[in-house]
Amino acid sequence: MTDETSLMLKVKDGQIGHLSDLFEANHLPLYNFYLRSGLNRALAEDLVQETFMRVLAYRSTYKAESSFKAWFYRIARNVVADHFRKLSNKEHHESFEEQHMEGSDSLTDSLEQQDQRNDFEKALSAIPAEHREIIILSRFQQLNYADIAEMLNCNINTLKTRMRAAISNLKSEYRLITGEVTP
Amino acid sequence: MNHQDIISQKIEFLNGNRTNDLSPETLIMVKQDPELASEIEFVEQLWKQTELDRVSKPSAQMQARFYQMLSHAQSAEATSHKATESAKKTSREPLLVRLGLFQPAFQVLLLVVVFGLGWSLNSNKLSQQTDRSAVLENKVEALNVMVALSMLGKDSTAERLAGVDYAKNVSLDDERLVDSLLALLNGDRSSAVRLSVVDVLAQGKQHDQMQRKIVDSLSKQSNPIVQVALVELLQNYSKLSQQQLQTIFSNEQLDEEVARLIKQNFAPQSKTI
Numbered sequence: 001m002t003d004e005t006s007l008m009l010k011v012k013d014g015q016i017g018h019l020s021d022l023f024e025a026n027h028l029p030l031y032n033f034y035l036r037s038g039l040n041r042a043l044a045e046d047l048v049q050e051t052f053m054r055v056l057a058y059r060s061t062y063k064a065e066s067s068f069k070a071w072f073y074r075i076a077r078n079v080v081a082d083h084f085r086k087l088s089n090k091e092h093h094e095s096f097e098e099q100h101m102e103g104s105d106s107l108t109d110s111l112e113q114q115d116q117r118n119d120f121e122k123a124l125s126a127i128p129a130e131h132r133e134i135i136i137l138s139r140f141q142q143l144n145y146a147d148i149a150e151m152l153n154c155n156i157n158t159l160k161t162r163m164r165a166a167i168s169n170l171k172s173e174y175r176l177i178t179g180e181v182t183p
Numbered sequence: 184m185n186h187q188d189i190i191s192q193k194i195e196f197l198n199g200n201r202t203n204d205l206s207p208e209t210l211i212m213v214k215q216d217p218e219l220a221s222e223i224e225f226v227e228q229l230w231k232q233t234e235l236d237r238v239s240k241p242s243a244q245m246q247a248r249f250y251q252m253l254s255h256a257q258s259a260e261a262t263s264h265k266a267t268e269s270a271k272k273t274s275r276e277p278l279l280v281r282l283g284l285f286q287p288a289f290q291v292l293l294l295v296v297v298f299g300l301g302w303s304l305n306s307n308k309l310s311q312q313t314d315r316s317a318v319l320e321n322k323v324e325a326l327n328v329m330v331a332l333s334m335l336g337k338d339s340t341a342e343r344l345a346g347v348d349y350a351k352n353v354s355l356d357d358e359r360l361v362d363s364l365l366a367l368l369n370g371d372r373s374s375a376v377r378l379s380v381v382d383v384l385a386q387g388k389q390h391d392q393m394q395r396k397i398v399d400s401l402s403k404q405s406n407p408i409v410q411v412a413l414v415e416l417l418q419n420y421s422k423l424s425q426q427q428l429q430t431i432f433s434n435e436q437l438d439e440e441v442a443r444l445i446k447q448n449f450a451p452q453s454k455t456i
Contacts, residue, residue, distance in 0.1 A: 016256055017315045020322075023249055031241045045245040052249055056256055117234040139230060144200040145191055160187035164222070167190060171225045 004068040012059045022068075023052055029141060030076060036136050037080065038125065047083060051076050070147035073137065077151065123173035131166035138163065184209065186219050193223055197230040247330045250323040257316060327353040328360050335363045340373045347379040355387035365396055374406045381412040385419065394420040398427045407438035414444055423449045 004025065010018045027048055034044035054075050062071055124132055137143045137151070149159045175181045189209055195201040205213065205223075213220050229235075331353050334346025347367070355361055361384075368380040387393065394417070401413045417423065423431075431437065431445060 014260065015312070016253065016260055017312070017319060019253055019256075020250070020319060023253075027245070027249070028238060028240065031245075032238045035239055041239070041241070045241050048241065048245060049248055049252065053252060056253075114234065116232060117237075120229065120232060120235055138194055138198065140235075142198050144198065145195060157187075160191045163194070164187040164190050167222055167226060167229075170229070171222065174225070 002068065005064055008055075008059070008062050008068045008071075009064055011056070012062050016056065016059075019052065019056060022055070022072075026072065027052075030072075033073075033076065033136060033141055034080065036124070036140060037129075037133070039080070043083075047076075047079050050083075051079050054079060066150065067147050069141075069143055070150045073141065073143065073147075074151045077133075119174060119177045122177050123170055126173045126177075127166065127169045131162070131169050134159070134163055135166050135170060184212075186216075186222075189213065189219065190222060190226060193226055194230070197226070243326060243333065244330045247323070247326040250319065250326060254319065254323050257319075324354060324357075328357045331360055332363055335367060340376060343367065343371065343373070343376050344379060347376060347383055350383050351386065355383070361387070361393075365400065368400050369403055374409055377404070377406070377409045378412055381409065381416055385416050389419055395427070398423065398430055402430045402434045404434070405436040407441055410438055410441040411444065414441060414448065418448060 004022060007018045007021050011022070030051060031044050031048050034047050035041065039047065051072075055072065058075065062068075124135065127135075134148060134152070137148050138145075143151075145156055145159055145163075149156045152159065154162075172181075189205065189212070192201065192205060192209070196204050213223055327349075331346055331350040334349055335343055337343050337346065347364070350360060350364060353360060355364075364380050364383060368377050368384070371377050371380075384393070384397070397413055397417055397420075401410060401417070404410045404413065428445070428449065432442065
């Protein structure tokens with residue numbers, strides 16, 4: 001049983017003060033998950049708050065056999081889906097290049113590395129949302145295949161197929177952006 | 184093993200979910216297929232690009248909001264727990280009566296046993312929970328002060344107003360917060376901000392030092408509405424001294440009606456002026 005699983009079980013058991021430990025460990029990755037999904041900063045902050053409120057509200061539904069991360073990010077996905085259901089999402093999207101990532105002004109940054117990062121981010125924002133989502137969950141949130149499959153309610157083989165398609169799609173966009181291939 | 188299996192193995196290895204990288208046999212397969220080799224190379228490039236791991240930090244306000252929410256939830260939980268315990272106790276009473284434990288000696292004995300058991304089982308747990316709550320409350324308060332200070336220092340009037348509004352929910356025990364509010368009261372270009380500060384200060388503790396600061400501020404205010412608000416605030420304090428009244432009346436911009444109001448409300452001292 002992971003630390004987070006046991007903490008969540010304590011929260012479920014009524015020791016809700018332990019939610020602060022889960023918040024400290026997860027709010028930053030979750031906030032960046034929302035930013036990478038294309039939301040602006042203010043909205044990402046609101047949805048982080050909403051996600052933790054739902055963790056508290058639905059704590060009785062948590063089961064130890066499910067990984068905390070899978071359960072947590074399933075709630076996070078529902079939060080953002082509910083948000084877009086209620087509102088038109090036009091003004092809430094922010095492109096990756098408009099977002100300032102911490103430390104990007106460091107003198108030690110090489111221009112080449114910065115360019116490469118920008119190209120990856122542009123490519124990521126150009127691919128379909130369902131492909132972007134599984135790459136973000138795997139690459140940035142570091143979730144394993146079993147957790148992602150559980151979240152997306154599909155089997156591992158289906159996920160493997162989707163992941164390959166997502167990688168292939170991202171690679172094509174990246175090469176277009178870097179000029180390795182012409183459209 | 185098909186291509187997606189190989190890609191998934193590579194990704195799981197790069198994420199640290201697998202201890203072994205691709206086997207030599209698999210690598211031979213990869214080399215023989217240029218498209219697969221290119222995909223594997225791209226995956227490695229994407230996963231090893233540490234520049235992509237840079238993160239943006241949310242505002243401190245987000246943390247403050249979370250801890251406020253948690254604090255409210257804990258209070259609600261504690262209230263609900265007490266109500267449940269009370270309901271259980273009531274439902275157990277008839278059974279005890281049926282068992283004949285209504286006699287005083289038995290009741291005292293039962294009380295001692297239950298209390299002893301309960302104390303030994305719960306004392307550690309209760310003290311840990313109390314400590315944790317206290318730490319959490321302090322953390323919430325410190326974050327609230329930090330957020331309020333940050334908002335009070337903003338250039339935009341709307342943001343400063345929001346900051347003053349935020350400060351209404353923060354304890355005024357922190358001197359930095361009180362000093363910031365007083366600085367706004369004495370020097371902010373917006374009357375709306377100054378008026379809102381008066382509202383916040385009205386919620387704080389009343390002591391002589393604060394009374395002196397309010398008198399000092401009143402001697403500098405030019406807007407009659409702010410002057411009236413400060414006079415009303417002064418009514419919460421003890422009577423003004425002769426010297427304090429002189430300080431107030433030294434304000435050449437003191438509105439005539441406000442001066443009359445001060446004389447009416449602080450009559451014993453005003454007669455001597």
